[in-house]
Amino acid sequence: MDSNDPGAAAEILKLAFGESSDEEDSQFLLPPPVPPSAAWDPIVKINGLWLCRHFLSPSQQLDLLSAIDAEGWFSTASHNQAMRFGNLPDWAVQLSDSIKEAVVLGNRIYGSEHCAENILSASTSPSISPIFPRELLNRELLFDQLIVNSYQPGEGICAHVDLLRFEDGIAIVSLESPCVMHFSRAAQKHEGLDMPTKEEDEAAVGVLLTPGSLVVMSGEARYLWKHEINRKPGFQVWLGEELVQSRRISITLRKLCSAV
Numbered sequence: 446m447d448s449n450d451p452g453a454a455a456e457i458l459k460l461a462f463g464e465s466s467d468e469e470d471s472q473f474l475l476p477p478p479v480p481p482s483a484a485w486d487p488i489v490k491i492n493g494l495w496l497c498r499h500f501l502s503p504s505q506q507l508d509l510l511s512a513i514d515a516e517g518w519f520s521t522a523s524h525n526q527a528m529r530f531g532n533l534p535d536w537a538v539q540l541s542d543s544i545k546e547a548v549v550l551g552n553r554i555y556g557s558e559h560c561a562e563n564i565l566s567a568s569t570s571p572s573i574s575p576i577f578p579r580e581l582l583n584r585e586l587l588f589d590q591l592i593v594n595s596y597q598p599g600e601g602i603c604a605h606v607d608l609l610r611f612e613d614g615i616a617i618v619s620l621e622s623p624c625v626m627h628f629s630r631a632a633q634k635h636e637g638l639d640m641p642t643k644e645e646d647e648a649a650v651g652v653l654l655t656p657g658s659l660v661v662m663s664g665e666a667r668y669l670w671k672h673e674i675n676r677k678p679g680f681q682v683w684l685g686e687e688l689v690q691s692r693r694i695s696i697t698l699r700k701l702c703s704a705v
């Protein structure tokens with residue numbers, strides 16, 4: 446199944462639970478209706494990588510862009526990145542809270558015993574993960590570090606694994622221009638996580654990040670895969686079509702490791 450297909454999450458649930466003609470049965474078998482902001486797609490080739498395609502409505506995107514604009518970070522062309530540690534602006538705290546809410550709700554729907562995770566696993570991927578594991582959701586602050594990037598057409602970010610000074614659990618919200626983020630296997634190992642098979646090693650996986658979408662990485666996706674955005678002409682192709690590139694803003698939220 447193509448996890449980038451809009452109906453993928455619904456399809457997974459259908460595979461897991463089947464279609465019941467009996468209304469009473471379906472009350473017990475089907476998870477509750479999914480509000481748009483908590484409809485998640487697992488990127489099935491990459492354990493720990495999930496996409497919430499319609500996380501922010503168009504008006505929420507505009508509000509967020511206005512809040513970022515009001516910070517004045519990008520008023521000169523030479524500035525394309527802002528970082529904050531600790532005390533985040535109010536809008537970023539709200540964003541972080543909404544991400545947590547969507548993850549908790551998503552975990553309840555897609556990743557918990559109510560969703561018969563084992564059935565999901567058997568029918569799709571051998572080890573489908575929760576959106577974020579519980580221990581991340583239990584930490585005092587889910588995120589305390591913010592990076593806002595502003596990319597002009599042609600600009601992107603080289604393949605990398607986020608620094609280990611950040612804990613597990615990374616969230617990226619995309620605004621304005623859509624783009625494809627590519628994931629490729631990192632050479633490094635990480636404690637307790639399996640190394641890739643040869644096939645996985647060779648595969649690069651593209652994920653379409655549309656405006657208003659939220660992508661989250663944990664576990665293997667965060668430690669064993671590099672992510673990259675190449676917006677040079679010819680590289681932003683989705684379903685055979687080159688995406689038109691304009692300015693793109695991304696908001697990355699992470700948690701710094703506590704000092705030892």
Ligand SMILES: O=C(O)CCC(=O)C(=O)O
Nearest residue numbers: 592594602607617695697
């Ligand atoms: O801009 C993005 O979408 C990705 C940013 C990123 O990967 C990073 O700052 O580490």
Ligand SMILES: [Fe+2]
Nearest residue numbers: 605606607672
């Ligand atoms: Fe990154």
